[in-house]
Amino acid sequence: AQKITQTQPGMFVQEKEAVTLDCTYDTSDQSYGLFWYKQPSSGEMIFLIYQGSYDEQNATEGRYSLNFQKARKSANLVISASQLGDSAMYFCAILSGTYKYIFGTGTRLKVLA
Protein backbone atom coordinates (compact mmCIF):
# COMPACT_ATOMS: atom_id res chain seq x y z
CA ALA A 1 0.00 0.00 0.00
CA GLN A 2 1.13 3.54 -0.70
CA LYS A 3 2.05 5.81 2.16
CA ILE A 4 3.27 9.38 2.61
CA THR A 5 5.17 10.45 5.72
CA GLN A 6 5.70 14.06 6.73
CA THR A 7 7.67 14.02 9.96
CA GLN A 8 7.64 17.76 10.69
CA PRO A 9 4.33 18.83 12.24
CA GLY A 10 5.52 22.44 12.41
CA MET A 11 8.38 24.54 11.09
CA PHE A 12 9.55 28.11 11.54
CA VAL A 13 11.62 30.06 9.03
CA GLN A 14 12.86 33.62 8.97
CA GLU A 15 11.56 35.79 6.15
CA LYS A 16 13.82 35.71 3.06
CA GLU A 17 15.49 32.47 4.10
CA ALA A 18 15.05 29.08 2.43
CA VAL A 19 13.23 26.20 4.08
CA THR A 20 12.95 22.49 3.33
CA LEU A 21 9.81 20.51 4.10
CA ASP A 22 10.37 16.78 4.28
CA CYS A 23 8.33 14.09 2.55
CA THR A 24 9.07 10.40 2.28
CA TYR A 25 6.89 7.92 0.46
CA ASP A 26 6.37 4.23 0.15
CA THR A 27 5.11 2.55 -2.99
CA SER A 28 5.81 -0.65 -4.88
CA ASP A 29 4.82 0.93 -8.19
CA GLN A 30 7.45 1.98 -10.71
CA SER A 31 5.33 4.74 -12.18
CA TYR A 32 3.91 7.35 -9.85
CA GLY A 33 3.54 11.08 -9.37
CA LEU A 34 4.34 13.25 -6.38
CA PHE A 35 2.53 16.49 -5.61
CA TRP A 36 2.83 19.30 -3.11
CA TYR A 37 -0.10 21.44 -2.03
CA LYS A 38 -0.35 24.57 0.08
CA GLN A 39 -3.32 25.22 2.33
CA PRO A 40 -3.54 28.77 3.75
CA SER A 41 -5.70 29.49 6.77
CA SER A 42 -8.59 30.26 4.41
CA GLY A 43 -8.80 26.53 3.66
CA GLU A 44 -8.36 26.15 -0.09
CA MET A 45 -5.79 23.62 -1.32
CA ILE A 46 -3.43 25.12 -3.86
CA PHE A 47 -1.37 22.88 -6.15
CA LEU A 48 2.30 23.91 -6.07
CA ILE A 49 4.53 21.44 -7.89
CA TYR A 50 4.66 17.99 -9.46
CA GLN A 51 7.43 15.40 -9.83
CA GLY A 52 7.09 12.25 -11.93
CA SER A 53 8.89 9.08 -10.94
CA TYR A 54 10.65 8.93 -14.32
CA ASP A 55 11.62 12.60 -14.38
CA GLU A 56 15.38 12.87 -14.42
CA GLN A 57 15.50 16.46 -13.27
CA ASN A 58 14.12 17.95 -10.09
CA ALA A 59 10.96 19.95 -10.66
CA THR A 60 10.99 23.71 -10.15
CA GLU A 61 8.18 26.26 -10.14
CA GLY A 62 9.28 29.78 -9.30
CA ARG A 63 10.42 29.80 -5.66
CA TYR A 64 9.41 26.17 -5.21
CA SER A 65 11.69 23.27 -6.05
CA LEU A 66 11.55 19.61 -5.32
CA ASN A 67 14.56 17.69 -4.02
CA PHE A 68 13.69 14.29 -5.47
CA GLN A 69 15.80 11.34 -4.31
CA LYS A 70 14.20 8.27 -5.82
CA ALA A 71 16.44 5.68 -4.18
CA ARG A 72 15.68 7.15 -0.77
CA LYS A 73 12.00 7.61 -1.67
CA SER A 74 12.03 11.22 -0.62
CA ALA A 75 10.51 14.28 -2.30
CA ASN A 76 11.32 17.29 -0.16
CA LEU A 77 9.88 20.70 -1.00
CA VAL A 78 12.30 23.62 -0.93
CA ILE A 79 10.91 27.14 -0.68
CA SER A 80 13.48 29.81 -1.40
CA ALA A 81 13.34 33.40 -0.18
CA SER A 82 10.42 32.78 2.18
CA GLN A 83 7.66 35.36 2.34
CA LEU A 84 5.08 36.02 5.04
CA GLY A 85 2.42 34.75 2.65
CA ASP A 86 4.10 31.34 2.64
CA SER A 87 2.77 30.69 6.14
CA ALA A 88 0.37 27.78 5.62
CA MET A 89 -0.07 24.01 5.88
CA TYR A 90 1.83 22.05 3.25
CA PHE A 91 0.80 18.60 2.11
CA CYS A 92 2.73 16.04 0.13
CA ALA A 93 0.76 13.52 -1.92
CA ILE A 94 1.42 10.54 -4.18
CA LEU A 95 -0.66 9.35 -7.12
CA SER A 96 -0.12 5.71 -7.79
CA GLY A 97 -2.57 3.96 -10.03
CA THR A 98 -5.41 5.68 -11.83
CA TYR A 99 -6.97 7.77 -9.11
CA LYS A 100 -5.62 7.00 -5.67
CA TYR A 101 -4.04 10.15 -4.28
CA ILE A 102 -2.55 9.51 -0.84
CA PHE A 103 -1.79 12.51 1.36
CA GLY A 104 0.57 13.02 4.25
CA THR A 105 -0.49 14.60 7.53
CA GLY A 106 0.99 17.96 6.58
CA THR A 107 3.55 20.43 7.89
CA ARG A 108 2.53 23.80 9.28
CA LEU A 109 5.02 26.46 8.20
CA LYS A 110 5.26 29.80 9.95
CA VAL A 111 7.35 32.55 8.36
CA LEU A 112 8.71 35.05 10.86
CA ALA A 113 9.18 38.72 10.05
Added chain:
Amino acid sequence: DVKVTQSSRYLVKRTGEKVFLECVQDMDHENMFWYRQDPGLGLRLIYFSYDVKMKEKGDIPEGYSVSREKKERFSLILESASTNQTSMYLCASSFPGLRNSPLHFGNGTRLTVT
Protein backbone atom coordinates in the same frame (compact mmCIF):
# COMPACT_ATOMS: atom_id res chain seq x y z
CA ASP B 1 -8.59 28.16 -14.64
CA VAL B 2 -10.33 25.15 -13.16
CA LYS B 3 -13.02 26.14 -10.77
CA VAL B 4 -14.39 23.77 -8.18
CA THR B 5 -17.19 25.28 -6.16
CA GLN B 6 -18.56 23.95 -2.92
CA SER B 7 -21.97 25.31 -2.05
CA SER B 8 -21.29 26.14 1.60
CA ARG B 9 -18.20 27.28 3.49
CA TYR B 10 -19.74 26.63 6.91
CA LEU B 11 -22.60 24.39 7.97
CA VAL B 12 -24.04 23.63 11.38
CA LYS B 13 -26.38 20.65 11.61
CA ARG B 14 -27.99 18.65 14.36
CA THR B 15 -27.36 15.00 15.10
CA GLY B 16 -29.59 12.79 12.99
CA GLU B 17 -30.19 15.33 10.24
CA LYS B 18 -29.66 14.42 6.59
CA VAL B 19 -26.93 16.63 5.17
CA PHE B 20 -26.10 17.38 1.56
CA LEU B 21 -22.74 18.82 0.52
CA GLU B 22 -22.71 19.99 -3.08
CA CYS B 23 -19.75 20.36 -5.40
CA VAL B 24 -19.63 21.65 -8.97
CA GLN B 25 -16.65 21.81 -11.35
CA ASP B 26 -16.48 23.65 -14.64
CA MET B 27 -13.60 21.92 -16.43
CA ASP B 28 -15.29 18.81 -17.74
CA HIS B 29 -13.22 16.55 -15.48
CA GLU B 30 -14.27 12.93 -15.37
CA ASN B 31 -12.86 12.31 -11.90
CA MET B 32 -14.38 13.83 -8.79
CA PHE B 33 -13.52 13.17 -5.17
CA TRP B 34 -14.70 13.85 -1.65
CA TYR B 35 -12.10 14.05 1.09
CA ARG B 36 -12.36 14.62 4.78
CA GLN B 37 -9.62 16.61 6.56
CA ASP B 38 -8.95 16.28 10.27
CA PRO B 39 -5.97 17.65 12.25
CA GLY B 40 -3.12 15.17 12.43
CA LEU B 41 -4.79 12.81 9.96
CA GLY B 42 -4.30 14.65 6.70
CA LEU B 43 -6.82 14.13 3.92
CA ARG B 44 -8.74 10.88 3.76
CA LEU B 45 -10.74 9.79 0.72
CA ILE B 46 -14.42 9.19 1.35
CA TYR B 47 -15.69 8.49 -2.16
CA PHE B 48 -14.49 8.79 -5.72
CA SER B 49 -16.42 9.01 -9.00
CA TYR B 50 -14.90 8.43 -12.43
CA ASP B 51 -18.04 9.01 -14.50
CA VAL B 52 -21.69 9.92 -14.22
CA LYS B 53 -23.50 7.50 -11.94
CA MET B 54 -20.22 5.67 -11.23
CA LYS B 55 -18.70 5.70 -7.77
CA GLU B 56 -16.17 3.85 -5.70
CA LYS B 57 -15.64 3.76 -1.97
CA GLY B 58 -12.56 5.38 -0.60
CA ASP B 59 -10.89 4.70 2.71
CA ILE B 60 -13.64 5.95 5.03
CA PRO B 61 -17.05 5.59 3.33
CA GLU B 62 -19.01 4.53 6.41
CA GLY B 63 -21.84 6.92 7.19
CA TYR B 64 -21.63 8.61 3.78
CA SER B 65 -23.11 8.18 0.33
CA VAL B 66 -22.63 10.09 -2.90
CA SER B 67 -24.55 11.05 -6.00
CA ARG B 68 -23.28 11.95 -9.44
CA GLU B 69 -26.21 12.54 -11.79
CA LYS B 70 -24.36 15.04 -13.97
CA LYS B 71 -20.70 15.15 -14.92
CA GLU B 72 -20.08 18.51 -13.31
CA ARG B 73 -21.80 17.82 -10.00
CA PHE B 74 -20.81 15.49 -7.18
CA SER B 75 -22.80 15.44 -3.97
CA LEU B 76 -21.83 14.01 -0.60
CA ILE B 77 -24.69 12.85 1.61
CA LEU B 78 -24.65 12.22 5.32
CA GLU B 79 -27.75 10.11 5.82
CA SER B 80 -27.91 10.71 9.57
CA ALA B 81 -25.30 13.15 10.77
CA SER B 82 -23.32 12.30 13.87
CA THR B 83 -20.94 14.38 15.97
CA ASN B 84 -17.94 12.36 14.76
CA GLN B 85 -18.64 13.68 11.27
CA THR B 86 -17.74 17.19 12.38
CA SER B 87 -14.87 17.98 10.03
CA MET B 88 -13.61 19.89 7.00
CA TYR B 89 -14.87 18.39 3.75
CA LEU B 90 -12.98 18.99 0.52
CA CYS B 91 -14.23 18.29 -2.98
CA ALA B 92 -11.75 17.87 -5.82
CA SER B 93 -11.65 17.00 -9.50
CA SER B 94 -9.02 15.86 -11.99
CA PHE B 95 -8.44 14.52 -15.47
CA PRO B 96 -8.23 10.74 -15.57
CA GLY B 97 -5.33 8.67 -16.73
CA LEU B 98 -2.60 11.29 -16.50
CA ARG B 99 0.15 10.68 -13.98
CA ASN B 100 0.82 14.39 -13.71
CA SER B 101 -2.80 15.43 -13.28
CA PRO B 102 -3.15 17.33 -10.03
CA LEU B 103 -6.29 17.47 -7.98
CA HIS B 104 -8.16 20.77 -8.17
CA PHE B 105 -9.89 21.54 -4.91
CA GLY B 106 -12.86 23.58 -3.83
CA ASN B 107 -12.61 25.93 -0.86
CA GLY B 108 -13.91 23.35 1.57
CA THR B 109 -16.99 23.05 3.76
CA ARG B 110 -16.49 23.15 7.49
CA LEU B 111 -19.30 21.05 8.95
CA THR B 112 -20.21 21.10 12.61
CA VAL B 113 -22.67 18.51 13.92
CA THR B 114 -24.11 19.31 17.33
